[in-house]
Amino acid sequence: MLYPKVGVPIIGKDLLSRYMQYQYERCLTRAGASVWLLPYYMExxxxxxxxxxCSGFLFPGGTDISPELYxxxxxxxxxKKDPARDNFELALLEAVTSAEKPFFCIGRGMQLLNVAFGGTLMQNMKTKQEYTHFDIWHISTATHPVELEPYSLLAEILHTDTVSVNTLHHQTVDSLGEGLLATADSPEGFAEALEIEGYPFSLAVQWRPEYMATRTLSQQKLFQAFVTACR
Ligand SMILES: [Mn+2]
Known part of the structure; x- marks a missing residue:
């Protein structure tokens, strides 16, 4: 299969959501995938x-997950929360993981993975921050360092144990979901990446590689590795 089909839940219909959506489409297409947008109203x-x-699935960034779910x-x-999106994405992620399909979770997507596996989120991480983690003005630039677990999929893809990333989150993983591994840390100890132990290809990052990928080749590598796993 030359152009594996990657399913991406839609973010929303407004202009900002469509702009966000476009970033994922661009990175995935550039990595050789064909993108299939998935609306929430699917049976x-x-x-x-x-x-x-679909050969693989990407769970994108976006609004906060309803805290009732954890x-x-x-x-x-x-x-503002989006319960329709929460429910659809949780059902989809559950189906994806039981079929052991490759997936890539980004930002909110990483938080979704943690919640799906029974973990919780810190609803407001502000008081525990050393770095600004919601930095919309430097969205395409690396602003804080991240340390990678040497044996993680992430370290294998990036061939390094430290990386600098952009950051656009005001929530973070609190208790870790069962069966998940935290494979990267911010200097304060916040989880910046997750994967499922023993899963064929599960990649989840808290930062936003889609905004860095044009200028920073290493961030495009994440999309490439994902699409390769989908082939
Ligand atoms: Mn961060």
């Missing part, structure tokens, strides 16, 4: 078809 039977038709009440003044 369970359609989900089955998607799992067999057993917490939302903080007062928290951001």
């Amino acid at each position: 369970p039977e359609q989900l089955e078809t998607i799992i067999t038709t 057993g917490q009440h939302p903080l007062v003044g928290g951001r």
